Amino acid sequence: MKTGKSITRRDFLKGTAGIVLTSAIGAGLPSIVFAQAKSRVIVVRNAAVIDQDGKINEAVLQGMLDDAVKAITKKKTAQAGWKSLIKRSDIVGIKTNAWRHLRTPAELEQAIKSRVLEAGVDEKNLSIDDKGVRANKVFQNSTALVNARPLRIHHWSGVGTCLKNYIMFVPTPSEYHPDGCADLGKIWTLPVVKGKTRLNIQVALTPQFYGRGANFFDRRYVWDYKGLIVGTDPVAVDAVGAELLRLKRMAHFGEDRTMDVTPHHINVADKKYKLGNSDLKNIEIVKIGWKEGVLL
């Protein structure tokens, strides 16, 4: 993506590049606290959601999603919570992620779908898609989106985030790869998605916290966290997800082993595109369920 004047390493060293560059060379992010309302992020976990063979318990997963929606909407039932998020008249796209090694589980897709249908949405106005969203009529005409993707490290963006999950809405995703996908937040300002996202779900059932290479799943660095990270603020959800991966690296390696790319696109989405809170000080993390090894 063209950014006008070329910002170089020296601009960073001078401190004149602004917030966009803060992490381009791996430096830590400045702790700038704006006077904005706190975001709430729900971390829901259940030890029984995955069995010893890696099979997902659908009922348990549905219960986790329901608990998260009740907590984020502050409604007494999941159905009431979903009705506060989705209108009967909405045309709803459920944006998933089909990366073959670690995809959005079909069980979660169905759990979301069933609740959206219960909210009164006509089934013909509902679609689940990833790579085909640009050609999908429901997504083209959507009035509401639910964003669900697995939490993992990512070659281009540092962390595979909810922000990153919308890259399939642009015709040439690779244009967003420079500088650790810093400008992913821009996608969220495009008409096809702007203002439509009602819920963001980082699927942390089996997150991947470390790895090398663009396409290489590495099961040595995947663990059974058995959680969902849920919120209406995508930046806050992603900030919590990135922090979880960082804490897991610390626990595993005894240090925060350097990643090739830092997830600074989360910070840029906050400071440049004003999409939400990236500073953990401005995020209230509500933990529900299984506490062992919660890390956060």
Added chain:
Amino acid sequence: MKKFEALIIGLVIFVYSVFISGAAFCDNAAAMKGVSAMWPAEIYGWKIAEGPTLYDSKTAYKYMNGAAELFIAFNMRTLTVLQYGKSGQPSITLEIFNMDSSADAYGIFSFESDDPGAGVGQGSEFGGGLLRFWKGNYFVSVYGDKPGTAVEAATLSLGGKVSSAVKETGGLPKILALLPDKVSQYEKKQAWFLHSHILMNQRFFIAYENILKLSGNVDAALGQYVRGKDKAYLLVIRYPSQAIAADAFNSFKKAYMPGAAGMSVKTENGKWTAVEKRGEYLAVVFDAPDEKYAAQMIKSQTGRIGEVK
């Protein structure tokens, strides 16, 4: 008249479609013919369950999303994917990347290697059930879906079979030889071969824009030199022509060293950057401790250019 025009337009579209799809089919068939002898039908009871499926640089995104860009940045020609299955056992995925050159096959392999070698091909690593190796113009990955002694043995054996089928070996990127092992008290700790400014920025951030004009037909070698906690970087780039090298030199000077009278400049961290163009080569030093050392680093490689051409 309108019907006639529509007929003509339809005919043109039909002929064009047949031509294009036919050409694509011929291309794919030719590419497939080139690699079809590389894999066995069966390995330790695992048989081909899916594939071979052939992708090129335009279609690889369908298989691996944005990850394809990494391989394309190393001049991937084709990717062939097969899946092997065996009852009661995890599946094994074989990915064969046919790269533009052995330098590129080495480049993609070495850009992110992290595990112990496995003695396969010209360079390999095996960890977490994943075997990666390069040989000749090929970069290959073999991966078992789940852990297990049998599947790992089959993964390694499958890799060995594919490696054996590649008859020709290839050389390392010549430009890597321009990076000396040591300059004064600084020792080379790591070195990377690449073509892409995005990948360059992953190893050492220079600028958002491609101010050094890197591209698929431009070879670059980046070396990290270490003395205690101090790090300096030497970057050597070979362009297709002197004119392109001159363009890149001017672009870099303008963006990174504005106002610098000579070929070196003290940067805001108190260290030194220097640049020199020689023929179709460009050498750039970053984070040298002083101007003299920056000049020494530049000199350390320019004398070697004639030796590696």
